[in-house]
Amino acid sequence: MGLTPAAALAEAAAAARACRLCAPHLPLGPRPIFQLDPRARLLLVSQAPGTQAHHSGIPWNDKAGDRLRNWLGLDRDAFYGPALAILPMGLCYPGRLPRGGDAPPRPECAPLWHPRLAPPLREIRLTLLLGRHAIASRLGPAAARDLTGTVQDHAALRRRGFFALPHPSWRTRVWAAARPWFEAEALPALREAVAAALDPPDGPAA
Secondary structure: OOOOOHHHHHHHHHHHHOOOHHHHOOOOOOOOEEEOOOOOOOOEOOOOOOOHHHHOOOOOOEEEEEHHHHHHOOHHHHHOOOOOOEEOOOOOOOOOOOOOOEEEOOOOOOHHHOOOOOOOOOOOOEEEEEHHHHHHHHHHHHHOOHHHHHHHHHHHHOOOEEEOOOOOOHHHHHHHHOOOOOHHHHHHHHHHHHHHOOOOOOOOHH
C-alpha cells in the first residue's frame, strides 16, 4: 500500500529541507523555504526566496509579499493558512546578480524537488505562476518571453487551471502603470479566481 498524500508530502518535505545540493553556489548557504499542506487548494509557484525570507524562514514576508496579498485579496492569516501552498522554482535564496536584483533560481532545484513535492497536493484548484521562471516551467518558454500577453490572456489560462502574473516587486509598478488593464481587468479576475479556489470543498468549483 502506498503512502497517503499527507505522508508522502511530509516525507518529501523533510528530504527537501535537508537538501544541500546547491550549497557551493548559495552565498548565504542552503535554507529551503516553502509552504505545503495536502489540504491546499491554491498553489503559488514563485521564483525563489529573497534575503528577508532566508533570514526569517517565512516566504513573502516583505513589501513584495504585501503587494502580492493585495493582488490576491488575501490577508496574512489566509495567505499563511493551509489552503495556500507556496512552491518556489528555487527553494533557497540564490544570491544577487552583479548589476543588481536577485539571481535566477538554481536550475538544479525544480527538476529535483517539484516532481516529489507537487504530486501530493491533490486538492489544488488553481495554480498561480509568478514571474518568468514559473511561467516557463508550466506554460513553456514562449509564454515567459511574452509575459504581457500571457498575463492578459488570464481568462483562457484560468480554464486550464492557471493564472500568470509578473513578480510583485517594486519594478512591477512601472510595468502596471503602462498597462492599465492589469489593475482594471486582471486583478479583479484574479481575486475572483482565488476566492473560488479557496471556497470550501463543497462550494462552487473554480
